[in-house]
Amino acid sequence: MTVTAPAGFDAAGIAAGIKRTGALDLAVIVNRGPSQAGAAVFTSNRAKANPILWSQQVAADGVVSAIVLNSGGANCFTGHQGFQVTHRTAEAAATALGVSAGDVLVCSTGLIGDQLDGEVLEEGVLSAVNRLASDDAAGLDAARAIMTTDTKPKTVVVTGDGWSIGGMAKGAGMLAPGLATMLVVITTDADLPADTLDRALRAATRVTFDRLDSDGCMSTNDQVTLLASGASGVAPDEASFTESLTEACRDLALQLQGDAEGASHDIVIEVRGAETEGDAVEVGRSVARNNLFKAAIFGNDPNWGRVLAAIGTASAPFDPYLVDVTMNGVRVCHSGGPDRPRDEVDLTPRTTHVLIELHAGEASATILTNDLTHDYVHENSAYSS
Amino acid sequence: MTVTAPAGFDAAGIAAGIKRTGALDLAVIVNRGPSQAGAAVFTSNRAKANPILWSQQVAADGVVSAIVLNSGGANCFTGHQGFQVTHRTAEAAATALGVSAGDVLVCSTGLIGDQLDGEVLEEGVLSAVNRLASDDAAGLDAARAIMTTDTKPKTVVVTGDGWSIGGMAKGAGMLAPGLATMLVVITTDADLPADTLDRALRAATRVTFDRLDSDGCMSTNDQVTLLASGASGVAPDEASFTESLTEACRDLALQLQGDAEGASHDIVIEVRGAETEGDAVEVGRSVARNNLFKAAIFGNDPNWGRVLAAIGTASAPFDPYLVDVTMNGVRVCHSGGPDRPRDEVDLTPRTTHVLIELHAGEASATILTNDLTHDYVHENSAYSS
Structure with missing residues (x-):
């Protein structure tokens, strides 16, 4: 039970060939609506990866149709070439999904300073879009595809009154968020506008992910994204939604702590x-x-x-x-x-x-x-x- | 060649029984004059050990006759009882040396939170005073007596024009000074007043010990002391003395870095x-x-x-x-x-x-x-x- 638990979301996780091991390394999550409200918080590290620079622009208007995430490379400090790869990734997803590239978030995680292969990513996105599904297995594949040194996928579901929240997270090292956090995608079928989502997300992360400081090292690629489909037709009040969202974030934060690199306590x-x-x-x-x-x-x-x-x-x-x-x-x-x-x-x-x-x-x-x-x-x- | 290299200083290092291993654990250094000018800088950690609280008072008037240093216990967060042990240590040295306790600095290093045995320290001070000598061996014993996890004693000598500087240092962990540093004693037979020593010491530590950050952990017991006997009869100009002092401090800082706990680079x-x-x-x-x-x-x-x-x-x-x-x-x-x-x-x-x-x-x-x-x-x- 993960990001596909709330109504209105499809997901896929595939092995695109970014990781040499052949493990799952690319995830796509699509918000089928009817609403496409979204909010995101980003790392406060001044050294930001290309997908962060891209996603900050995408998230600004509160409309998010889809998110593409890859492990196997952070696409950070990779210059103009790296930014073009991020852009190409979003364009590929947009074309395949029939949405605007300006509504497609991109997240990357892995080694800083290595170029990603744009062609591999583009082919991977097309392949993932062809396998999109709304079942548990698809959501779990997505959660697996964002793992780096994580030993297990991290997922959560919190159920509200006629609506629900689903989430997935990765993060095992470089784990000291400041105002933002690791790669986390949270979905909900609650019907809430983007500004409410933004307030709720900031309130929830402030007391959960922002209080997790595993190794003191702030990442260049941290991003927590919240997508709302409105598919439940229910508009919960902001306080109770924030409470449930905080519960989901705390649960994921504890899972991140429990799987931190090499930790024994x-x-x-x-x-x-x-x-x-x-x-x-x-x-x-x-x-x-x-x-x-x-x-x-x-x-x-x-x-x-x-x-x-x-x-x-x-x-x-x-x-x-x-x-x-x-x-x-x-x-x-x-x-x-x-x-x-x-x-x-x-x-x-x-x-x-x-x-x-x-x-x-x-x-x-x-x-x-x-x-x-x-x-x-x-x-x-x-x-x- | 260490703190006894400049004229006017006696030293001793003995096994007082503070360390269970029987290793050297107590040092006394005495300034025989004719001048007894001194300056010291202290840790900027707000959690200060009892010997720091004592020594800050002693150093305030620029007159220092002697310094007692022990390893085997930091005497930090040991409350009033701990402060009394520091006071008793200074009184014992003052009585044995015929000086004022208000002119005796005390330094401690070792585990935080354990009480030192005042009687063991008092007997140790008396025993050390009886063995005071101005030769190299006595200076080296003192340098050995302040070691904790250090694998070797750290000493330095810098020669000026008719005067010299000698020094010793310990420090292997909790090594991230801020405005002050590890346990360091530097002696000189230059004839300089306390305010000049103070300026020179702050200038030298700012660009040497303060630029050493081995493990990010600031100590509760850091102290760098500079004692001037004036026994050479030479009063160097402040700039050239500061330059030589900086050279001595840099040399000791590099020795501390080279012997940092567990380091391979x-x-x-x-x-x-x-x-x-x-x-x-x-x-x-x-x-x-x-x-x-x-x-x-x-x-x-x-x-x-x-x-x-x-x-x-x-x-x-x-x-x-x-x-x-x-x-x-x-x-x-x-x-x-x-x-x-x-x-x-x-x-x-x-x-x-x-x-x-x-x-x-x-x-x-x-x-x-x-x-x-x-x-x-x-x-x-x-x-x-």
């Missing part, structure tokens, strides 16, 4: 007692990006000193000497000093909960991250070779 | 063509802190796309699509697109040179970092156990 960093939510996010992120802390968790070592050393680099207002730190239920630091013995903390479960109480206010936020492992280093030491 | 990130020096530092640091880039270098993989993805997160003014990247002499990226083939780049030497030309101005800066290796993860995954 899913770390939940909960910051409480901050003056503002932004302060809580900053403090949590400082811990999520601290390699020494992340390596300690890999070693099942409840080294709370590294938590405090990390948050000492944040600018949020709090007194480091009043902070409490609790790891998997054991308060190991109280008022900036040692509390319960470290050896009471059991870090063998995959999920590690770190609670940081700042005693500076009432705001809170949770950041999701992963540990720093041998396998992370291994997977990322020879990705391009 | 010393990476020199040279940023040119920035609008300001601060912009060049920001861009260089964004690359130095990118785990994907650092893992690629470990794998001898010239993955320049990760360099561009990293600098795209910087706020410095430049156009990412105009940037050139050269790795070990091979320009792999030109104007934001592929240039020479990756396989022309040989990354097997320990030193990796990454040149980033922003084409946005005339300013430049160089940041030193290391790769992200299996050994880094291994060393840091069980440090406290």
Whole structure:
């Protein structure tokens, strides 16, 4: 159950020959309407891939007919030639589908700096359009076709009152979204205009994908797209739609965390007692990006000193000497000093909960991250070779 | 040749029993004068260890008689009890040396969050004072006594015209100074007042230790101390002293980089063509802190796309699509697109040179970092156990 679960969407995932392995590498998702409302958020990295530059233009008017996604190459820092490949991809899909190229989004993922072969992509798009279907299998093929180092496809379905949301995601490395995120496509048959979709998408991603910081490295190709077909004939109120969309995004974010490259722990960093939510996010992120802390968790070592050393680099207002730190239920630091013995903390479960109480206010936020492992280093030491 | 090379300094390094291994763990360095001018810079981490809180007060008046340094425990986040241990350490040294405790600096390094044993430290200080000597062996013992995961002592001597500078340093992890740095003691027999020493020290550290960012993790205990005995009777001009001091600091910074935990590459990130020096530092640091880039270098993989993805997160003014990247002499990226083939780049030497030309101005800066290796993860995954 994925992007084809809501009514009005067809999908396909094929092996176009972009990946040398012969694995699925190209997906097409089409919104059959009656509405073709769409919204998207993009990476805030200033180094943006060609498909991002293209898709930002396409999404601007809130009308999206289809989206083409490929793995096997990011088409980033590939110059004019790379942009032409993206354009040609959209044109090929538009011609085959009888829509305007200006309504076709393109997403790419893979190695930065290599040219994609425009002919391979064009033939792949035609082949995928011929296999479009609205069944589960087609949706799952699409979810598989966008995988890179992901070990499994990520999909979600959330059901509303007479309408539903379906989604798929990829992302295993370069996983530290800022205002936007990994490759995610979310469909709905709710009947909502583009501006509502845009608000709902920004609200949902702000507290889900934007709180996931697996390895501190922001991608050049991140994009989350929301497509609405209106095929259910139901127009839910914005609040309940946003709530369901947030649920779908959170579910996908947790799946991304759980499949992060080489990770052996899913770390939940909960910051409480901050003056503002932004302060809580900053403090949590400082811990999520601290390699020494992340390596300690890999070693099942409840080294709370590294938590405090990390948050000492944040600018949020709090007194480091009043902070409490609790790891998997054991308060190991109280008022900036040692509390319960470290050896009471059991870090063998995959999920590690770190609670940081700042005693500076009432705001809170949770950041999701992963540990720093041998396998992370291994997977990322020879990705391009 | 180390801190005892300049005239007027005695040193000792002993095994006080702080480390369970029985290795050297306590050093004392005494300035015998005639001058007792001193200056120090401290970590800008808001989470500061007790010895930092103490030493900031001691250094404020520019008079420093002695410095006590211990490894085997950071005395950080150890509350009032920890501060009392630092105070007791300074008092013990002051009494034994016949000086004021308010003129005795204290530095500690090791695990955060564990209490040091005040009695062990006091006895250690007395024992070290009894062994003070001005010969090379005593200076080398002191340099060895501050080591933690360092594999070798780091020392330097720079000779001026009738005066000299000697130095020692430790630091292998949590190595990302901000305005200050690791544990470093530098001595000189030049006759210079404290305010001159302070200016010279800030100027030297700004372009040396502050440009070293091995693992992005800022320490709670960093301190660089400069002590001047005036024993040479020579008062060099400030510019030439600053130049020699900078040379000594750069030499020690390179030794720290070369011995960074688990590292297999010393990476020199040279940023040119920035609008300001601060912009060049920001861009260089964004690359130095990118785990994907650092893992690629470990794998001898010239993955320049990760360099561009990293600098795209910087706020410095430049156009990412105009940037050139050269790795070990091979320009792999030109104007934001592929240039020479990756396989022309040989990354097997320990030193990796990454040149980033922003084409946005005339300013430049160089940041030193290391790769992200299996050994880094291994060393840091069980440090406290």
